[in-house]
Structure formats: structure tokens, C-alpha cells
């Protein structure tokens with residue numbers, strides 16, 4: 018074909034000019050053709066010409082669904098070993114793309130951050146977020162920006178968190194006291210911490226608006242509700258894989274999710290009504306500054322035409338913060354205690370540091386945290402080896418783009434496998450070993466700046482709760498280890514198996530027996 022084209026060119030030139038082209042004309046033309054090829058084929062690959070990423074061949078209609086392993090994070094990691102850092106997996110009619118190396122994660126979360134700033138909206142995500150108007154699910158845009166700004170400016174920033182320390186302190190002391198009444202008996206650590214984080218966050222949002230008895234009833238029910246919601250979020254859902262079937266909700270998951278949302282909604286409405294009643298009676302006016310609930314109620318009353326904030330938005334935001342900020346923290350601290358029980362030498366180091374910094378006649382305060390370097394390293398190592406958000410929260414590109422040389426079509430469901438990256442031997446020495454020392458005197462941070470370590474995600478949709486998570490995980494772990502020795506019940510074996518879900522947990526929850534360490538009983542009140 019090339020020779021035919023060449024002959025055609027040769028003859029045409031001859032007919033037009035009456036002679037044949039000389040060598041320099043010929044070379045110039047050749048260079049021009051080569052340059053055009055470079056620009057169009059190599060330098061600027063056409064979006065249509067980049068191939069889709071490789072991946073396992075699926076069956077017609079159902080794609081890879083029949084072969085899907087419920088432990089998605091490790092299933093995707095195995096596929097990445099075979100096919101490379103960008104893979105595609107077809108789940109029903111949905112195309113999923115999974116990124117599993119720091120280089121491609123950087124492209125998605127930093128270089129093309131705005132393109133990937135929308136969430137993939139799952140049926141359960143929509144059901145729990147009042148149709149996607151919360152912070153975690155809302156599309157990237159003015160509404161999302163307003164919610165995020167509210168959180169950062171009014172609740173989750175260092176100044177505000179420092180001002181709210183007394184509330185966290187009170188709940189942490191209650192936890193220690195509750196555990197003290199159970200010394201010598203096996204207890205579920207996750208459940209104890211979950212109650213505490215629920216009280217932390219609700220106190221921070223609406224203070225003492227509800228009576229103590231009412232709060233304690235809710236706290237007990239909360240555990241069941243939150244477990245079911247997280248479970249429903251992690252379940253494979255036909256509505257997501259075949260969106261055309263979503264209106265039929267074939268597995269009947271939606272009513273279950275809605276029942277739990279209504280449970281929360283009743284609490285929120287009760288809190289709002291009570292607060293309005295208090296305000297109308299002039300109660301609570303003496304308090305310094307406004308709390309989060311007051312600020313949000315005021316915003317509703319003010320009414321903003323451009324980005325309206327309504328009661329539904331308030332409820333969706335509260336639910337988001339509770340769901341995102343309780344179980345994640347509880348599970349991370351549970352992993353930390355489990356890993357330390359497994360390696361008594363590390364447990365000894367942690368306690369030694371606590372005894373030196375806090376002392377045996379004292380209780381842990383958040384002000385001790387900057388000196389508790391080993392505790393901090395333990396928490397960072399937990400978030401490396403067992404990140405609660407194994408695949409981050411799924412995103413979707415608002416337009417087709419090319420990442421890692423592959424075409425990522427608009428609307429695909431995108432995962433970034435942080436779990437796989439954080440245990441890849443290319444970037445970590447002995448990655449499967451729990452070794453907090455790797456974080457001592459290191460520059461690793463939690464801000465997603467280095468895409469080899471980003472347990473809170475990265476870019477504009479990264480976790481909105483990092484400053485709170487950082488404080489409460491270390492504070493709770495330090496308090497639990499300083500106040501008690503922890504042992505497994507006789508004959509029990511420690512199980513460190515992970516269970517995939519919207520938030521990865523321990524497959525078998527840690528049950529351990531506490532024994533007091535401190536000399537004076539007053540330190541447990």
C-alpha cells in the first residue's frame with residue numbers, strides 16, 4: 018500500500034511540476050509525514066484509539082459476576098498481579114475500573130482530580146443519603162462544596178476540635194469506667210469503642226440536647242442499626258450491576274436501608290424539635306459560641322437562594338458524619354489492640370511509652386498525644402496494613418479520559434485499591450508484617466500527599482474527618498492500653514482475618530479480658 022501511495026505521489030508531482038522531486042524535497046516531505054504521525058498517533062493519542070484496560074474475560078450479560086470473590090479488595094489485587102495496575106472488570110452491565118499502583122492512583126486522584134471528583138452512586142448509597150444530597154455521595158459541585166466547607170469550617174478543624182475536647186474526654190472517661198465495671202470478663206472491644214465514638218460525634222454535633230436516659234437507649238440500639246447499614250452497603254446489589262433493574266429492587270435491600278435511615282431520622286427530628294423548644298424558652302443561651310446544630314439551623318432559617326440548605330440536607334449531613342466517623346475509628350483501634358496482643362514485644366513498647374509520658378498516677382489526655390510517638394506509629398501502621406476504606410469510596414469520571422495509557426470511559430465505576438498499594442513489596446519492606454517502627458521518625462503523613470500511603474484517600478474527595486480521626490484513634494488507643502492489660506480468654510486464638518465491606522472489619526471481632534494497670538481506683542472514674 019505504501020509503494021502504491023508513493024508511486025501516486027511521484028506521478029502527481031511529475032504531472033504538476035514537469036519533473037521529479039529532488040532528494041531534499043523528498044526528505045522534507047518524509048519528515049513532515051513522520052512528524053504528523055508522531056503528533057497524531059504518539060504525542061496525542063486519540064481518545065477513541067486508546068484501548069480499554071485489560072481484565073478477565075466474562076460471560077455475556079453477567080460479565081464477571083459469577084466469578085466475583087466477596088473479598089473484593091484481595092480479588093482485585095490478584096487480578097492486578099496478572100493484568101497490571103489498571104484493570105477492567107465487567108459486573109453485569111457496569112464497567113468497573115480498578116487502579117492499583119501509586120503512579121496511576123496519582124493520575125486519578127491528583128492530575129485528573131476534578132474529572133474523578135464525582136461518586137459512583139450506588140442504590141444503597143442513594144437510599145442512605147436522601148437521594149444523594151449528603152457530603153459523601155453528592156456529585157461534585159456547589160452543593161457538595163457548601164457541605165464540605167461547613168464541615169471543615171464549623172466542626173472538623175483543629176481549633177474547633179480543641180475547643181470540643183472536654184466532650185471527647187468525658188466520653189473516653191465513661192468508656193474506661195464502663196470497662197472497669199467489667200474487669201475480668203471477656204468483652205467486645207469494637208462495641209465499647211463504637212459506643213464511645215457515637216457519643217463523641219453526636220455530642221460534638223448537638224451537645225446535651227437529649228436527656229441522658231434517652232441517649233443511653235439510643236446508643237444501645239445504634240450498634241445494631243449501624244452494623245446493618247454498613248452490611249447493606251457492602252452487599253453485592255443487582256440494582257447496581259443492572260441499573261435498568263434498580264426500580265424493582267430484586268433483593269429487597271432498599272426497604273431495609275430505609276428502615277434504618279428512618280431510625281436516625283426520628284432521632285434527628287427529636288433533637289431539632291428539642292433544640293427549637295429550648296431556644297424558644299431562652300435555654301442554652303448562656304453557652305459560649307454556637308454548636309454545629311445551631312449553626313445549621315440558622316443556615317436553614319436564613320435561606321440561601323444559590324445553594325439552599327434544608328432540613329433534609331441537615332439530616333443527610335448528620336447521618337454521613339455518624340456513619341463515616343464511628344465504625345471506621347472503632348475498627349482501626351480494634352485492629353491496633355489485636356496486632357499488639359499478637360506481638361507482646363510491641364505491646365510492651367507502647368506501654369513503656371505511656372508510662373514514661375503519662376505516668377501511672379495520671380490519665381491520658383489529648384495533650385499527651387504529640388509525645389506519644391509510638392502510639393502514633395502503631396495507628397499509622399494499622400491504617401497501612403488494614404485501611405478501613407480498602408478501595409476508597411468509588412468514583413466515576415465525568416468525561417472519558419486516558420489513564421496509564423488506557424481509555425477510562427465516562428460513567429465507569431472507579432476503585433483505587435489502597436489496600437493493595439499499601440502492602441505491595443515494591444514500595445514497602447516486609448509489607449505483610451505489622452511493624453510500627455517504619456513510621457517512627459518518618460515523613461509519612463495522612464494527607465494523601467504520597468500515593469504509596471493514603472488511607473484517607475487523596476484529592477478533593479478525600480476524607481473530611483482526618484483531624485478528628487487522627488485525634489480520636491490515638492487518644493482511644495492510648496487510654497485503653499494505659500488503663501488496662503488485655504488478654505484473650507482461655508483457649509481463644511487470635512484471628513486476624515479481614516472481612517471486606519464498605520468499611521473493612523475483622524472477620525472475628527476481638528473479644529478480650531481487661532485487667533486494671535493503674536494503682537488508684539480514682540483513675541477509673
Ligand code: HEM
Nearest residue numbers: 153341342345406409410473474475478479480481482486
Ligand atoms: C480511621 C478513621 C477513618 C478512615 C480510615 C476514613 C477513610 C475515608 C476514606 C478512604 C474516604 C474516601 C476518600 C476518597 O474517596 O478519596 C473517606 C471519606 C469521608 N470520610 Fe472518612 N475516614 C475515617 C474517619 C472519618 C471521620 C471521623 C469522619 C467525620 C466525622 C469522616 C468523614 C468522611 C466524609 C464526610 C467522607 C466523604 C468526603 C467526600 O466525599 O467529600 N471520616 N473517609
